[in-house]
Amino acid sequence: MGQRLVLPYLRKLDVNVEDIYLTNRLSNEISLPNFMESYFSSKYLPYLEYHVADHCNLNCRGCEHYSGLVKKPHFTDLKKFTKDFERLHEFIDDLGMIRILGGEPLLNPDINEYIKLSRRLYPQTIIHIVTNAILLPKMPEKFFETLREYHAAISISFYPPLESKMPAIKKLLEEKHVPFLISPLNKNFTVKQTLKRHNYPLEIFLQCVQANCHNLYDGKIAACFLPFTTKYFNSYYGKDLPEDGALDLYDETLTTEKLKAHLLMPFERCRYCTPPVNIAWSTIKNPSPITDWIND
Numbered sequence: 001m002g003q004r005l006v007l008p009y010l011r012k013l014d015v016n017v018e019d020i021y022l023t024n025r026l027s028n029e030i031s032l033p034n035f036m037e038s039y040f041s042s043k044y045l046p047y048l049e050y051h052v053a054d055h056c057n058l059n060c061r062g063c064e065h066y067s068g069l070v071k072k073p074h075f076t077d078l079k080k081f082t083k084d085f086e087r088l089h090e091f092i093d094d095l096g097m098i099r100i101l102g103g104e105p106l107l108n109p110d111i112n113e114y115i116k117l118s119r120r121l122y123p124q125t126i127i128h129i130v131t132n133a134i135l136l137p138k139m140p141e142k143f144f145e146t147l148r149e150y151h152a153a154i155s156i157s158f159y160p161p162l163e164s165k166m167p168a169i170k171k172l173l174e175e176k177h178v179p180f181l182i183s184p185l186n187k188n189f190t191v192k193q194t195l196k197r198h199n200y201p202l203e204i205f206l207q208c209v210q211a212n213c214h215n216l217y218d219g220k221i222a223a224c225f226l227p228f229t230t231k232y233f234n235s236y237y238g239k240d241l242p243e244d245g246a247l248d249l250y251d252e253t254l255t256t257e258k259l260k261a262h263l264l265m266p267f268e269r270c271r272y273c274t275p276p277v278n279i280a281w282s283t284i285k286n287p288s289p290i291t292d293w294i295n296d
Contacts, residue, residue, distance in 0.1 A: 007039070007046075012206050017264060040257045046096040049130075050085075050216040052076045052114050053103035054229070058132045058159065061284045061292045062189040064210070065225055066232040067103045068284045074103075078110045082117055084219045087249045091256045095122045099155065101130035106139060112146040119150040127152040128181070133162055133169050144176040154180040160187060160281060190276035191295045195239065197271045204273050205266035214263055220246035223263045230269060237290050242268040 010020060022042040037044075051065075053075050059068030098118050105111055111129070118127050129147075133156045147154070154173060158166065163185065173180045198204075205211045210224045217228040227245035234241055245267035247259060277295045284292055 008206055008212060011264075040260050042260075043092055043256050044094040044096070045092045045214060045260070045263075047099075047212060048088075048092075048095050048097070048214050048216060049099040049101055049225070050076070050081070051102050051225075051228075052100055052105045052108040052111060054232070055107065056102060056104040056132070057107060057134055058104065058161070059283050060159065060189060061282045061288070062191045062279055064193070065103065065229045066236075066293070068288060069232040069236040070103070071236075073107070075108050075110075076114075078113055080219070081114075084216065084249060085117060085121055087219075088216060088221065089121050091249075091254065091259050095125040097126040097128065098122060099128045099130050104132060104135070105129055106131050106135040112143060115146050115150050115152050119152070128155040129153070130155045130157060132157050132159055133166070136169055137172060144178055147178045148176075154178055156180065156182045158183045158185050160185070187281050188278045189281050191279050191293065192274050192276040193233075193241075193294050194272050194274050194296050195241070195294055196296060198274070199271070201266035201268075201270035204275075205270050207275070208270075208273065211266075211270075217246070219249055221249060221259065221263070222246040223265075223267075226269050226273075227267070233293060236288070241272050244268045245270075 007017075007020065011017065017039055020039045021036040022039055022044055023036055053073070054065070054067060055070040055073050056063070056067035061068070100111075100114055100118065102108075105114075106129070108114070115127060115129070118125065127150070129152060131154060133154075136154070146152070156166075156169070162169070166182065170180075170182065205223075208224070210226075213224045215222050215225040215228060217225070220227075222228065222245045224245075227243055230241050230243045233239060234243070247254070247262045274295050
């Protein structure tokens with residue numbers, strides 16, 4: 001997991017990525033050629049996330065997944081996603097961490113199947129289900145059984161509406177013997193989207209934590225989720241922010257080297273991101289003014 005943050009740090013220090021090597025977690029060999037591989041040839045990726053629902057039951061103002069702007073419920077198709085995930089596995093056979101999110105992932109009735117799929121393809125990875133916890137008390141026992149059996153954890157994004165309920169939720173997870181993390185109480189969000197195109201995408205990319213939130217979505221992979229979620233902003237407000245930046249996993253010329261090189265490069269959508277500005281946490285109103293989402 002630490003490699004997710006170390007790599008951009010080294011790049012900001014002008015370390016050549018071709019001089020960066022990763023240890024091979026899946027190898028039993030300790031000789032140098034097998035134990036370490038160059039970043040580009042290594043089939044290991046420190047981090048991956050994917051949506052199982054684009055919509056949410058909380059709809060936070062400034063959510064960069066634009067979940068509050070999703071007009072109709074949208075679930076990931078399990079059958080297609082299974083094919084896409086298996087395709088990714090051809091190029092990336094080990095992941096440090098998988099985070100299953102949305103939107104709100106617990107809205108998806110197939111959530112158990114996504115947990116099982118992740119563990120089948122990546123037996124050594126850390127699996128977290130990222131939730132606002134509102135639905136946790138209503139989840140069936142089978143969900144908690146799946147978490148235990150497939151060694152997956154709950155990662156709670158703690159927002160003000162859950163402040164009074166969090167002790168009971170924590171007690172529930174302890175009683176279910178499910179590992180969990182709870183973020184600090186999020187009383188602020190950050191906004192860093194702009195409608196004004198700038199000319200320093202690489203600088204923004206190297207400073208952006210989310211540029212390392214590799215996202216798998218609809219047969220494509222991107223450095224972050226914005227190539228996949230910007231469509232909701234554009235549709236809601238009639239804008240035309242770029243929706244580029246995703247790599248087609250079914251490109252016949254694709255290799256591990258091409259995939260990993262792609263994830264290191266800024267794209268046109270990065271020209272509409274800026275350094276973050278804090279805003280007080282709140283849910284959106286209907287309709288939501290565009291100022292809920294942009295830093296202009």
